[in-house]
Amino acid sequence: MEFRKNDIVTLQIEDCGIDGEGIGKADGFTVFVKDAVIGDTVRAKIMKAKKNYGYGRLLEVLTPSPYRVEPKCPYARQCGGCQIQALSYEQQLAFKESKVRGHLERIGGFHDIPMESIIGMEEPYHYRNKAQFPVGRGKDGRIITGFYAGRTHSIIENRDCALGAAVNREVLDRVISYMETYHVEPYEEMTGKGLVRHILIRYGFFTGEVMVCVIVNGNRLPHSEKLVESLREIPGMTSITLNENRSRSNVILGEKLHLLWGQTYITDKIGDISYQISPLSFYQVNPQQTQKLYAKALEYADLHGEETVWDLYCGIGTISLFLAQQAKFVRGVEIVPAAIEDARRNAQLNGIENVEFFTGKAEEVLPREYEKHGVYADVIVVDPPRKGCDEVLLKTILKMQPKRVVYVSCDSATLARDLKYLCENGYQLDKICLVDQFAHTVHVETVVGLQRKDT
Numbered sequence: 103m104e105f106r107k108n109d110i111v112t113l114q115i116e117d118c119g120i121d122g123e124g125i126g127k128a129d130g131f132t133v134f135v136k137d138a139v140i141g142d143t144v145r146a147k148i149m150k151a152k153k154n155y156g157y158g159r160l161l162e163v164l165t166p167s168p169y170r171v172e173p174k175c176p177y178a179r180q181c182g183g184c185q186i187q188a189l190s191y192e193q194q195l196a197f198k199e200s201k202v203r204g205h206l207e208r209i210g211g212f213h214d215i216p217m218e219s220i221i222g223m224e225e226p227y228h229y230r231n232k233a234q235f236p237v238g239r240g241k242d243g244r245i246i247t248g249f250y251a252g253r254t255h256s257i258i259e260n261r262d263c264a265l266g267a268a269v270n271r272e273v274l275d276r277v278i279s280y281m282e283t284y285h286v287e288p289y290e291e292m293t294g295k296g297l298v299r300h301i302l303i304r305y306g307f308f309t310g311e312v313m314v315c316v317i318v319n320g321n322r323l324p325h326s327e328k329l330v331e332s333l334r335e336i337p338g339m340t341s342i343t344l345n346e347n348r349s350r351s352n353v354i355l356g357e358k359l360h361l362l363w364g365q366t367y368i369t370d371k372i373g374d375i376s377y378q379i380s381p382l383s384f385y386q387v388n389p390q391q392t393q394k395l396y397a398k399a400l401e402y403a404d405l406h407g408e409e410t411v412w413d414l415y416c417g418i419g420t421i422s423l424f425l426a427q428q429a430k431f432v433r434g435v436e437i438v439p440a441a442i443e444d445a446r447r448n449a450q451l452n453g454i455e456n457v458e459f460f461t462g463k464a465e466e467v468l469p470r471e472y473e474k475h476g477v478y479a480d481v482i483v484v485d486p487p488r489k490g491c492d493e494v495l496l497k498t499i500l501k502m503q504p505k506r507v508v509y510v511s512c513d514s515a516t517l518a519r520d521l522k523y524l525c526e527n528g529y530q531l532d533k534i535c536l537v538d539q540f541a542h543t544v545h546v547e548t549v550v551g552l553q554r555k556d557t
């Protein structure tokens with residue numbers, strides 16, 4: 103049967119899509135319904151209809167799923183940050199496992215996947231050490247901050263995100279009150295006018311250090327000394343900076359950083375290693391789970407103190423320094439210069455000398471070092487952004503023939519694509535483990551250990 107826009111359907115939700123939406127069928131017609139949970143029976147209104155499928159808006163949950171829970175955050179449904187807070191945490195983990203498995207089977211062509219049990223969180227709230235809050239004006243003209251609604255740039259006002267650190271609230275209250283007192287305008291995307299775009303907050307869970315970076319459409323903040331005076335009262339405040347971003351794009355951070363008070367970085371610890379983190383550098387957002395993730399990567403690397411290792415997409419050298427504790431020598435490659443500065447400082451800070459860092463694209467640095475200097479690797483670790491590894495890089499890895507490759511991934515679709523390529527060319531899947539770094543969202547980290555077939 104065919105359906106049209108505005109038709110009302112009753113559906114049994116039987117599956118969960120890759121963005122966390124519920125999937126059900128009405129007379130053979132598949133409907134994707136945001137906010138519906140596997141096991142629900144719902145009434146939905148068709149908003150968009152294609153030949154065999156459509157998108158529905160949830161009107162009513164007729165019979166709630168046994169997996170349905172009351173979200174902790176009152177804005178969970180509108181906010182674009184979380185997608186599956188209404189699903190029990192146990193089911194979230196099952197969903198993530200089946201999503202990764204599905205990608206590996208369909209895109210990668212794998213079967214008999216050697217998957218270990220997913221490593222979930224004990225307390226899946228208030229785990230994030232970083233948040234970037236957009237600043238704007240509400241309908242009533244007040245300055246507001248919160249998160250973008252799903253797929254839009256309208257701000258859902260919320261200073262108490264259930265995933266964020268408790269200190270966020272205090273920081274946001276103080277920045278907004280300073281803006282109101284000194285008539286500092288929020289930035290307006292439509293016109294490109296106004297000053298304050300985002301407030302970035304980082305919190306070191308281990309050290310208690312707090313970083314605030316105000317991102318502005320300009321290069322100064324009027325009466326910034328008043329803001330500093332107020333923020334300094336917050337226990338743990340360590341770094342207050344201004345980031346200049348005059349672009350009309352969606353990119354949150356610009357390249358220029360101005361120190362307003364304290365240091366340009368905070369320090370945090372993962373395992374035995376301390377890391378200094380600047381606002382521009384990538385740092386894993388969930389420190390508790392990151393430790394487990396890195397421990398898995400280290401386990402899969404299977405180091406005995408004699409190995410030469412490359413850590414590609416190394417960020418501030420987090421994995422590199424972890425590996426260096428058990429390898430002979432580690433070389434890290436990362437595209438962001440500020441992150442490499444952090445990486446070098448972090449090596450020094452921890453007295454780790456068997457590491458070297460390169461700034462540049464992994465797909466340029468590794469081929470160059472291999473062609474020019476014939477560099478060698480026993481183990482190669484990659485941890486690329488969502489788009490996965492560049493083909494040139496994968497080709498170089500194949501030429502270098504490391505015994506093991508450890509692939510850390512935040513996107514299972516590109517992971518499956520890249521693994522297929524490696525496994526068609528001499529490697530085999532040894533072990534896979536999922537680590538839930540992003541509870542209540544559809545995202546998950548995967549660590550894969552690959553072994554060269556002839557070893």
Ligand code: SAH
Nearest residue numbers: 384415416417420436437463464485486487
């Ligand atoms: N391994 C690090 C960072 C992983 S995130 C950690 O666990 O903390 C991915 C990193 O890849 C980011 O730091 C990003 O800046 C970097 N990056 C993106 N494209 C790159 C490329 N082509 N070459 C090298 N690094 C890249």
